[in-house]
Amino acid sequence: MRILTSLDVNAHAYFYHGGSGASLYKDIPYHISSIEKDLGAYIQKYQFNIVTFINTLYNIEELERIDYQGKVIFEFHGYNSSISQELYKINSGQDKGYVKAIVVPSSYVAEIAKANLTNRKDLPIFVARNPIDTSVFYKQSTNAIVNMYPKLKTWKGIPIIGWVGRLDSNKNWEKLLSIFTAIKTKNSLVKLAIVSDITSSPDVHLFNEKVLQSNLSDEIILLPNVPFEKMPSYYSLITQSRGVFLSTSLSEGYPLNLLEAQACECPIVCTDIGGSNEIVTDKLTGFTFPVINDNIAILQTQELLNNSKLRKKVGKRARKSVLSKNNLDQNIKEYLNWITNLGNHEF
Secondary structure (H helix, E strand, O other), X not given: OEEEOOOOOOOEEEEOOOOHHHHHHOOOOEEEOOOHHHHHHHHHHHOOOEEEEEOOOOOOHHHHHOOOOOEEEEEOOOOOHHHHHHHHHHHOOOOOOOEEEEEEOOHHHHHHHHHHOOOOOOOOEEEOOOOEOOOOOOOOOOHHHHHXXXXXXXXXXXXXXXXXXXXXXXXXXXXXXXXXXXXXXXXXXXXXXXEEOHHHOOOHHHHHHHHHHOOOOOOEEEEEOOOHHHHHHHHHHHHHOXXXXXXXXXXXXXXXXXXXXXXXXXXXXXXXXXXXXXXXXEOOOEEEEOOOOHHHHHHHHHHHHHOHHHHHHHHHHHHHHHHHHOEHHHHHHHHHHHHHHHHHOOO
């Protein structure tokens, strides 16, 4: 959960559970506690004007206990059964009217919000596209990732397909293996480097079994829980190997991994789904393919692997798009202006 005040950007974060992502908050005050009353005590201590619940309304009852008088935002990044339940709470008034606005990462998710909040058409919906720090994510040395995983050194000069995500049904790793296997029949040298948080991947054992059964163990490397600061080096490895970044997801809100890859000039082939197709413009800043049509993905990936001019052109266009649409400073200014107007608005 992210907690923000108004325009002076005095922002704190509050987590119900700890995790490796806390390292990203070294410059942001944050608190971790699963004790219910701690949330109310933290809000009272710092007198926040606005509280944003992200992806869950868990413990929103604490606001009533402390008689919170500020504004409450519900922010969600995708759509699943748990998000559906939270939107139902807001739509049916179970939030007791605390939620005063909705924040989403894409126009696609904004439409989901509208469809689920027919009784709360009064709620403003703000599309806060994921920004990215392009001074961190850019094509750079690959040493940081290669030194972590010696196997990558043996792949020098070989085109690498990249993929990032949890190993679960939505990320569609089985389609990834199917596409990769087909590409191997046309380009026997190509390899696959997967970055995944295996601690939150329910299918990691199934994935490993499938790789073994398919005799792909020497062709694939699974890079578990790569530190955030190493990710630019990973994407740069894909780019400089003359490879392709592939996304096979069934649904996405506005996937950050596509932005990160684009910022590092990775040519992308991804499923043509809401959220992803707001980032990747087919045949301009990457290629998109229908979820049900592996053949198109195979042809697109092969075209990029075989055409260095196209690969470089698509990569440079992609970075230019990120610099324009996902500019960190500009997006933050727009968000803060909206927050300020929300704070001044009486409900």
